[in-house]
Amino acid sequence: MSYRVIVDSCGELTPQMKESGIFKTASLSMEVDGFHIPDDETFDQADFLKRVAASEECPKSSCPSPERYMELYKCDVDRVYAVTLSGELSGSYNSALLGEKLYKEEGGEEKIHVFNSRSASVGETLIGRKIQECEEAGMDFEQVVETVEAYIEEQHTYFVLENLDTLRKNGRLTGLKSLVGSALNIKPVMGSTPEGTICQLDKSRGMKKALAKMAEHVAKDAVKPEEKILAIAHCNCPERAEAVRKLILEKVKVKDSFIVDTAGISSMYANDGGIIVVL
Known part of the structure; x- marks a missing residue:
């Protein structure tokens, strides 16, 4: 090697x-209510999500x-x-x-x-x-x-989350216009800019419709998809990830695809139920 x-x-x-x-x-590494959590092979997603749900403070990362x-x-x-x-x-x-x-x-x-x-x-x-x-x-x-x-x-990144609280509170949505409140069950479809910042691509009422919108954006933006691998990460929602893969593959042909569960930092920002897609 x-x-x-x-x-x-x-x-x-x-x-x-x-x-x-x-x-x-x-x-x-991450911190929840003063508790230090390294993002390594010891990371326990279930315990982490439980701590975040019980905390009144926003988790932080280093x-x-x-x-x-x-x-x-x-x-x-x-x-x-x-x-x-x-x-x-x-x-x-x-x-x-x-x-x-x-x-x-x-x-x-x-x-x-x-x-x-x-x-x-x-x-x-x-x-x-x-x-x-x-x-x-x-x-x-x-x-x-x-x-x-x-x-x-040529790479494009997309995500739909149950909520954007952690991203917002940690300053990762700077420059974005105010997003529609979660009380209306509006789910923004988010993506990355060429510079690597976060942008809003679309929105829809409810998670299922938002994921369908995301699949449409993935197919529309794909550059030589038949030569590339579709990657999907999910935070504690494998069935949702499989459904998204099916939606995308109905619209575009790719070289291969895989699904993984999020590790620590991705779990922190995606929150329980979040989906991230890259092609």
């Missing part, structure tokens, strides 16, 4: 990615330190790639860049590139898999970087 891929813990690694030995996680990234860069490989949450939504990207700078100042010689996913959750997962695909195709370091950056440009 001559390369390593580091994905911050907002990106859910599939079982195959975990078993490969190629992928490593830079863990973020990104990996530059020193943590430095530790992950130190390995017996020639090339290291890091994939982080959108730089517009988290400090993880800047932390990874600073870790690279500090590591090289100490004499680190590996080639390192930090990818700003401009996405989150399974958007990061797909970018990690694209890096692996490029490496296995025999591309050199510069070719991998160029190909993956182009892939990021």
